[in-house]
Amino acid sequence: MKIKNEKLEYMLNDSAVDSVAEKVQSFLAALNMEKKNILRIRLTVEEILLNWQEHYDGEVPFTFLTGKRLGAPFISIVLAGESVNPLERMEEECGEWSSRLLVNMGISPTYSYSKGKNIITFKPKKEKMNPMVSLLGAVALAVVLGLLAQMLPASVHEMLTEYFVTPIYDAFLGVLTTVGIPVVFLAIVSGICGVGDVASFGKIGKRMVGKFLQQEFVYAAIGTILAIPFFKLIITTKVNVGAQLASVVGMVMDMLPKNIISPFLEGNCMQLIVIAVALGLTLLVMGERTKLITKGIEQLTDIGMFLLDRLNDVVPVFCFFVVLQLIMSGTAMAVVSAWKVLVGTILLALLGVIFNLIYVGRKKEISPVVLGKKLLPPVLIALATASSSAAFGTNSVNCTKKLGIDNKIVSFGLPIGNTLCHPGHVFIFLLCSLNMAEYYQVECSVVWFVIAAGMCAIMPMVMAPVVGGTAAAYTLLFNQLGIPMTALPVALALSVVCDFFATGLNMAYLQINLLLRADEQDLLDYGVLSKTNG
Template identity: 35%
Template sequence: MSKEKLTLSRQRKEVPLDGAGIDTLSQLLANGLEQAGVNRKDIIRLRLAVEEILGMWSSRAEQETVCTFRCGTRLGRMYLEITAPGKRIDPDEAAADMAGRMLCSNLLAQAGLSPVYSYQDGINRLAIYPSKPQKLSPLIQLLLAILGAAVAGTVLLALPAQVREVATGVVDPLFSALMGILQTLASPMIFLSVCWGIINIGDVHMLGRIGKVVLLRFLGAVFLLTAVTAVCLVWMFQPEGGTASMGETAAAQIYSMILGIIPSNIITPFLEGNSLQIIFMAICAGLVLLVLGEKSSALRVLLGQVNTAVQFMMEIVSRYIPLFVFVSLLSLLLSDAMSNLSGVVKGLLLGIAACVAWPLLYALWACLRLKVSFPMVLRKQLPTYLIALSTASSSAALSTNLETCERKLGISGRIVHFAVPLGQVMFKTGGAVGFFVLALGLSEFYGVAMPLPWVVTGVLTAGLLAIAAPPVPGGSLTCYTVLLTQLGIPAEAVGLAVAGNVILDFFMTSCGISCLQSELMLSANKLGMLDRQQLEKE
């Protein structure tokens, strides 16, 4: 890609909101997206979505309206927006038939996947924030950081002790500073992501029974798979000095832990980094704002703006994740704490095994329930699985996933257009399983005890973080920071977690996508919206 396309040139143009004007705006948008480096398939999808919304604005406008198209770059972030003065015309509320497709727009827009709507001071605004293309993929950058840390650590360990002391005096304070930045952003980011997600997903009542069934099954499956994984694998990890409490003592600790989710005040959870209490408060705040509706419109707007600001800060920090990984691993090498990585390697390998096994088991369960051919279903799911496995990106697999669910698996379009985008954001079974198993390996490595209450806390935290993980660069790093703090694992373990996640992420993504397809088959069957002839057709 040429260097000119890495920056979106500033442009402003006023266009009448009529048939010809919509075509002009659509072309301006396509030109801007192409200049921003967005791939052709996403340009077509975004263009169609914007044309549909502009057509709605045009049909509902009370008078002749002139739209303004703007694009450019602010603080290194590219943007394209279309504004139209007049009364509020929210695509989420204006047409019931668009509800399923627009329900998750704000969640997906955070990853640059769809336009996000807002209304302020009498102006309807539609904005897209495409991700800036990078010369090197994040995977290559992380691999270079890991390799660089290994080489630098090996060289420094071979030098005299005085040189190592000087290097340690430079690396350790730098690691503490970088860790402080992550911990500062992690707690508010998780709180805002959960709270804002509830507000947006709250419109699911527009879909009635479909939305309720799908959401409840999504949430239940994430925690169930993580809990079963814990039961099957936790006994394989035995940290030195770790003791396990059982019986009445363990039951009392679990009871205390559950009650401890309720914070004594709203400040302490953020100061202590207690993720369960932070998520509990976020759920309560989101539900309150959801119930109040328009009565809390100003607060909801403020919350959305703060959420956008915090995620933008995390996007900036995420550009330096390779530096953080390099410093973290180099610090561990200089401290000679990496002499025995068997626990971490075991956690990584078992995490991969679990992420490979669950899609097969989920598909087998669905086939047994539906009484269809297991090999046939696997063949239909395979293309989507391979795309997710090779790219570690649910966004890259989105279009194939939609087509597979509706045309090959026989799932009703009413479910597909709502549940697939939503599922790729919050139905992260692979993420929850991967988080927890990798935490088991890190606990063994650092000698952290893993009694039953610790396991329960790990399952709850991993599941909640997988669901709440913000879909922005650096989101997984935030989750590891919060998870390890909650489980009492030293902060320096984050570098190892991120290094392991480089490999594990491919399997976590493909696991979540395939499990989503099997789950939607079961949900559609429960709702009487599964075309069995299409499903059984080779």
């Protein structure tokens, strides 16, 4: 269904509220949004209009707009008059960080006041074609044309590679680096600043964020130890304890930038992380005095995410040319050897979920099988769509109605968890790195493994949730680990395939995390949790 721009004028009364709610539902249905998220947005619109109706005396005019801006769907409600922000209650309940995450997911609105007008804006996410279809289609086409290219004369073969395929690859890689490096940096800074808002929830918020972060690094470390034996890596072993200590010290010293410019120019991700953390903590400590700077960084992060989303549309074209280059240069066996990544991601993620089910089952005296069935609804949606946003509505209902988690935990823990809880993607980054290190015979020392585990824990938290964001993250990761950039298209193809399993299993990890945090704070209804028919 084609989306058209529409502008309607109303007088604020009960009839107008019902009419606008119907229009919102129809518009979102055309975007193929999940029904629970459609209902959530519709109820939010109704609450906003009723709030304004209660505040203003008599019927006042307002404008309702829907359509597209720069290809992105939007819903806006504009009401002239004094400033009345109907979203303040939501921000007080969820925290500014959680509210901003919901906005970025397209589920919650933003409020602004300009030129005497109250403006409410939703930016719902339109259901796009499955990225796996377009990416694998590009790879398949590249394989066919690559095999046909083998029949061409050697001079034509070399000319195509040198003057056509390679320049396109280099150009796209340059764009990824240009956009990706600042986005990773800004995402870390804005994320740290946002934690200050979670702190207002006291012990609950601090512990929840800490547990999410701790979990990512623990799974990265365990995954590294379990996965190493299954890859034929060139491991450099040094029995000299002093040399090993010197390597570790050297790694730490290399993390400290010599100046603020070179890490951005060289794409040194570890140094960028150090600068970002230092800046984020400084802004966090200074609080209100740097509020404008913090807001500016958040807005720049949103701009970067938008650019990566647009870049996402041409990723299949990029992969087509690079896979074509792989075949024409005779290095396509990197794809064949990558089956370990898919199998390893599924096994490691499942192993972690099973361990957690057994642990929670014994702790709360509930069958792990029963608990696993209770977790299934959002897991299945995420498995089918590879989208945590698509499963958000179901996940929220599932946590409260089937697991008995208090809404105080769910309201801000769920959106934060969608950003910080990615064990499945930690395993994807880790196994892709080990697989490419095996194929390209990269020398791996103890320090290399430490850096790989640390960066693979961080990357899922800071990358944009689109293929373009994943490509930017791999560009930084491979550059840091000394893996050739020709590994990028293979890693992207693997990530798209594995993303379905990883996102689905992430939903299980997230629900278990929230359940444990609720239990710690005595905010868990054991009666609801123990129901076998829930």
